[in-house]
Amino acid sequence: MKIPVSAIRLPTRPGREYASRFDREQSLLKMLTIPIASVILASMVTSLPIFSAGPLLPPFGLLMFLSWRLMRPGLLPIWSGVPFGLMDDLFSGQPFGSAGLLWSLAMLIVEIIDSRAIWRDYLQDWLIAALLIAAVLLGGWWIAGLAHAAPNPMVLLPQITLSILLYPLVVRICARLDSWRLAT
Amino acid sequence: MAPPPHRRPGFSRKAQYGLFVTYVVAIAGTIVAALLLTISVVDPTGFSALRTFGSEVTAPAARVLNNARQSSQKITHTVSAYIDAASKNVTLEKELKASRSALIEAQALRVENARLRSLLKIADEDAQQVAVGRLISSTASSTRRVATLSIGRNFGVERAQPVRGPAGLIGRVIETGPTTARVLLVTDSENLVPVMRASDGLPAFSAGLGNGLVLIKPLNLGESPFKVGDIIVTSGNGGLYSANIPFARVIRKTSEGALGLPFADPANSPYAIVMKPYLGAARAAQQAIAPDGETKEIAE
Numbered sequence: 001m002k003i004p005v006s007a008i009r010l011p012t013r014p015g016r017e018y019a020s021r022f023d024r025e026q027s028l029l030k031m032l033t034i035p036i037a038s039v040i041l042a043s044m045v046t047s048l049p050i051f052s053a054g055p056l057l058p059p060f061g062l063l064m065f066l067s068w069r070l071m072r073p074g075l076l077p078i079w080s081g082v083p084f085g086l087m088d089d090l091f092s093g094q095p096f097g098s099a100g101l102l103w104s105l106a107m108l109i110v111e112i113i114d115s116r117a118i119w120r121d122y123l124q125d126w127l128i129a130a131l132l133i134a135a136v137l138l139g140g141w142w143i144a145g146l147a148h149a150a151p152n153p154m155v156l157l158p159q160i161t162l163s164i165l166l167y168p169l170v171v172r173i174c175a176r177l178d179s180w181r182l183a184t
Numbered sequence: 185m186a187p188p189p190h191r192r193p194g195f196s197r198k199a200q201y202g203l204f205v206t207y208v209v210a211i212a213g214t215i216v217a218a219l220l221l222t223i224s225v226v227d228p229t230g231f232s233a234l235r236t237f238g239s240e241v242t243a244p245a246a247r248v249l250n251n252a253r254q255s256s257q258k259i260t261h262t263v264s265a266y267i268d269a270a271s272k273n274v275t276l277e278k279e280l281k282a283s284r285s286a287l288i289e290a291q292a293l294r295v296e297n298a299r300l301r302s303l304l305k306i307a308d309e310d311a312q313q314v315a316v317g318r319l320i321s322s323t324a325s326s327t328r329r330v331a332t333l334s335i336g337r338n339f340g341v342e343r344a345q346p347v348r349g350p351a352g353l354i355g356r357v358i359e360t361g362p363t364t365a366r367v368l369l370v371t372d373s374e375n376l377v378p379v380m381r382a383s384d385g386l387p388a389f390s391a392g393l394g395n396g397l398v399l400i401k402p403l404n405l406g407e408s409p410f411k412v413g414d415i416i417v418t419s420g421n422g423g424l425y426s427a428n429i430p431f432a433r434v435i436r437k438t439s440e441g442a443l444g445l446p447f448a449d450p451a452n453s454p455y456a457i458v459m460k461p462y463l464g465a466a467r468a469a470q471q472a473i474a475p476d477g478e479t480k481e482i483a484e
Binding site for chain 2: 044045055056082083086096100104111148156
């Protein structure tokens with residue numbers, strides 16, 4: 001049987017029609033920059049014109065960072081919590097170094113969990129992320145209280161809940177970015 | 185997902201050392217971050233240059249998006265004005281008639297007030313405005329309530345200047361950059377504002393609660409004298425904030441004072457006015473004659 005020409009799926013991108021369809025390699029630049037840029041851009045969300053009465057906006061930088069770490073273990077180096085956290089401190093309004101310390105501790109904790117619970121499913125990852133998000137937000141509250149007067153910790157409850165519920169969405173965004181990152 | 189194989193480097197010494205080094209770097213980095221944090225807790229101004237850099241970099245995007253947000257708010261406002269327009273018009277006309285006579289009375293009172301003040305020779309320092317800007321972003325994910333202002337040193341904005349909106353007091357400037365400034369909002373726990381009840385001048389202090397409300401504590405001991413609906417204005421005590429800036433409305437009475445909802449909502453303020461510190465000249469003169477010595481004013 002002859003296959004009609006129109007049934008052959010053309011590559012979506014123009015200009016690829018005469019390029020080799022096999023033995024292609026991913027772009028190294030894309031592989032490296034997409035995780036880094038996504039975490040930094042997620043940290044920058046706080047500088048958009050979003051005004052809330054209390055701390056309500058989820059820490060998108062942390063969510064993105066944790067989902068890259070839990071979804072692709074070994075992609076981000078163990079020490080990457082420090083630079084990403086310090087970058088987040090520039091935009092979050094917390095005392096400088098607060099996220100640098102807390103994100104790095106979160107990274108080390110995930111590393112310890114990785115050596116104990118090797119095969120995990122998605123719900124367990126979500127549980128780990130939920131505990132870490134709550135711990136980092138409470139730690140940030142405590143650190144802000146060291147330097148300045150701090151409000152009642154109950155103001156954090158809505159933010160913690162919202163962040164935990166938004167984690168699956170951020171993992172899905174991460175997964176889409178990952179498939180784009182590894183696409184040839 | 186299982187950890188990737190690089191965690192088990194096998195018998196290769198090089199790979200084992202490489203893995204070990206990453207752990208060392210991670211722990212060293214954590215310690216460095218803890219040191220940086222200690223420095224910024226001890227000296228909060230230390231890293232303000234870095235934060236300013238951060239807000240300067242993101243300011244253009246924030247400005248554009250803020251303009252878009254404001255114009256979309258305007259559109260919804262215009263559209264909603266058409267709903268039920270006739271009955272709204274009737275109520276507004278009634279209110280206008282009532283307020284016209286009140287306005288005339290107020291004008292007469294103002295003239296009388298000026299005359300009495302000139303008789304008493306009270307030198308009144310008017311609150312002069314420095315510049316007018318917009319709030320372009322806020323720390324919506326942190327427990328600190330800090331907003332970014334669209335103008336900075338280029339318009340003469342300096343630290344410790346009060347900021348108000350058309351509806352009421354917004355906060356005070358804590359850091360300035362070349363084209364942006366950071367404003368500590370009145371709802372931050374750190375921001376204490378001397379206030380009074382508008383009806384009888386009952387003196388009180390306001391402290392932010394970090395959740396959009398302020399706690400108003402009267403200076404006098406005893407049962408809380410506030411009632412729901414009381415209007416709170418700044419008292420001008422101690423300088424910095426000039427008197428009679430609308431501040432908050434009492435929404436609940438508590439055992440030690442009252443909870444107030446600030447009039448100025450940073451999300452809905454069309455503009456923010458930066459003002460000169462109230463009685464700033466008097467304070468400077470006082471400092472020149474008798475400096476406080478040890479009491480150094482600590483920046484944010």
